[in-house]
Amino acid sequence: MSTKHYFPSTAANTLVPRALRALVRANPHLELDYTDRVVSNAYHDNSLVSIIGGGGSGHEPAWGGFVGDGLLSAAVCGDIFASPSTKQVMKAIRLTPSSQGVILFITNYTGDRLHFGLAMEKAKAEGLVSNIAILAATDDVSIPKSKSSRLGRRGLPGHILTMKILGAASKQHYSFEKCLEIGQAVNDHTVTIGSSLDHCHVPGRQHQSIPQDVCVIGAGIHNEPGQQLISPVPSVEDLITRCIRLLCDSSDPERGFTTFGDGHSIVLVINNYGGLSQLELGALSDEVFAQLESNWNVLPVKALIGTFETSLNAPGFSITLCNLSNAAKQSKCDVDTLLQLLETSTTAVSWPNTTRPAHHEKRQSSSDLGSTSMETPGEGSIQIDPALLQRMIRQACEHIIAAEPKLTEWDMVMGDGDCGEAVKGLCESVLPLLDHEACQTGSVLDFLRQLSGCIDDMGGTLGAIFGILISAFQASLADVAKTWDSSADNASLYATALDQAVTSLLKHTSARQGDRTVMDVLIPFNARFIESGDFASAVELAKEKACETRYMEAKVGRATYVGQFHQVPDPGAWALFEILAGLAEVLSSSS
Template structure:
């Protein structure tokens, strides 16, 4: 688990994080003594029911991140993973929000939160404030038997409930309407999370229990509590189990939601804090795919992001809200309330209702531009000669891979040789393929090679080769005068000079910077001067050799230390690999 933090004082961290909300949302205020974030007086233009929530810190953006127009009116924070005190909550409910139309106190269903928020609600009632209390409980990771009298835990699906009641209160709903909506929504939402590891709280000892590297815990709570079980599973298998826990109506222990195929749903995919955005997006796609394939559910809304975390928890949760009739009239359906605008930094559902309503699965028709390789040219060369010469160069590169890799392991990240070999093998495969369609049209041949390079070679070197070869094809085409022209050394030299000029637009690399340019530029320059391929290849080899004594100005070598150990001994790997290819060409002519 990740145990390194920028803050090692958890109290200072919590105060800093809460105060930051007043910086990012000027409509908010912060009571440091009671750790309350609340809307400034006058932030609402009309009297409304006030919504008060909160809980332990460490779940950001929940809960203070949801204070703002259209959502919460106040949030109360405890220390990390601990409920705030009843007095903190009482202060928020009676002193920090407008109470004229009543308040809804709505925490998550955890023992400490229920007791302290419940006590504060009773104090508010005793003070003459019209108050309702509801504890959100949406987690199905722990079933009825294990949950016992405590019931379901409140996790990320609860954010959808907060959004619904906040929007209804902002729209003028009564306290009774807001309270009944919270109950209705809770009856129709299910959530389950999974995590690859427990989390570490800044300033505390490392927990002894960890999740084995090859396992995932299904249903892990947002405070490191155990879930239903640990399993070795692929993402596909994991999602299948999670959806079963949420939707299987034959599971007597977990069938909290009654539904049929005509129902509409909202899907919420929540990052528990430590998952990359890339992986979270992949999770969303997998959940969506299985919902459609196995349950014939196509959600009316799909909301993805970080809504309720477990610090930097390495996992995610999925929530499904069945859209039920609220009975509140026009503009106040569940979907309309979810779509209603909110000015809270934690809420992000940027796709508008009109965009969702106009969605279609119709195939997209796009225009088709005639590709460069589809245009014939008059620059000619015997295809057998082209294949012979190129094959010799490519085989030389493949043979040089161990040495290129050795060099790059010392001065780079070790992938240069493998990348060059992969590209060389792919181009060699193209040349030897009966279906390659390589004929005497050199421009078309170069562009066919480019299409292979672009697919098989990645990273900086792949991009440079692709740009250079695309420009080379254009440089050759520029010499097409409308009649058959043999691609001799003069034609190639002119095209190469054009390629160098084009490449200079996209990279600042020059000879002396210790890059592949140290072999490429001498080759092109010497070929232009002498029209002699052997002399040009020798110039490339000399350039590669000279790179041994150069200090890196560009490329990965800039960041690698220990220059005293390799300067004067190790050439630039990219320059070395290119020089080997060019030498192979020269030897085959």
């Protein structure tokens, strides 16, 4: 890491004002109060909640680069690694007045808390604002709970997610109270860990190096000593494993600041501390993606990789995870709302205005052609009465829709309350198909293809289980039908195909009978059906097994995080029973 600089040490104090002056010259929508080093939005709207951020300089592009519509109203910039003064903060409050109120957004450091806190009290005493509050970012996980209970955790680069969502909420005319509630919730479920190979070099100050064979885990953004010094420098794989464990291991009594469950919507930020090449940062990011998926089953719904908050030229990086599902629940809004706020465009020059691409029809490739066609040549034809197929599917869907309230109630006790709505949504997407093409031919395979398309949109763990099962059942049924004697019992045909599908499913999940999941119904139902060929008898057993889940302790999935024992059935297991019961009712009435 180089300690050479273009500016001599005697000019170190001029760096901050000159950099700010260049920032506003290059971006006419920004204004600079040169004396107090406040960058503000020239088009600030007084009818919106004012979001003022700030802290020491040396973290560029934070904070000045994040001023603009939909993000910060103003940024207060102290000296390098030094909190801005109370006078500076007061200037920012005066430059960006608001009829709704002012939120002072800071990272949790003592100097910032004191100076912004004093400014808040002065603003109230002078009657400058109707509402004002401090929201301190506290996303660092390196410091254990036992050592941070009084002062709280440090603020690290994960704060950019809270800041962006907060600014977008203000832009969309959210109230002062709602902005504060959402911002606090996002912060509460954001966790960050930093790592560095050396300290940064502050111009004009003596440089103290970290030994060549040492890597820091728990590196802050002000050259603070790290929480863990590892020697020799570990492999990238080992380093990322250690870092992610600190973020994701909810069983760690000293950490576990938020939880990560199946189906949760997670945002990932990988931030350059200033001294890494984009190439190396990209390679590190690839390892993070790989380990999140393989070791923790975390697939981020959005990822930001770049330079957001630096420590001058420190050769290091930070990893941030934000659980939008938990934040949405805490703030009483939905995940899509938070994601939309995060992705709303802004005029802040240092925010990457990247949104998920709009849907456009793609030109069909050769691999797409025929993907939704009717039965393909070589498949056995599996036909049943179209009216019977339609009644069976409709009855199964109506069973689920009627059961949704109790499924939701049970899942709110043991999970996050989305199971009932998810399976109801699936059924509501299937029902319109019945009135059109799905059942008109009586082709079971054709219907299964269309059902798979609906399940693909379901999401969540149960959606994945259903998706694998139906896809495997479709493939097995088509394969078995090729050599099936058309005069043989159809029940045996379906039982054989289902047995093969369940075998395939078990390769993809560790859940087994006794774990309080949907498998507590599926596995015994399948065993009874393949043994007896009696669908009604297998459904009776399915109900019995669904009821038994009320006395089981969860061993996999989100319900394992629930400390107390509640005697309610597993909602996924009961949902499968309701589907089977609906099918059985129609079959019994038609026989």
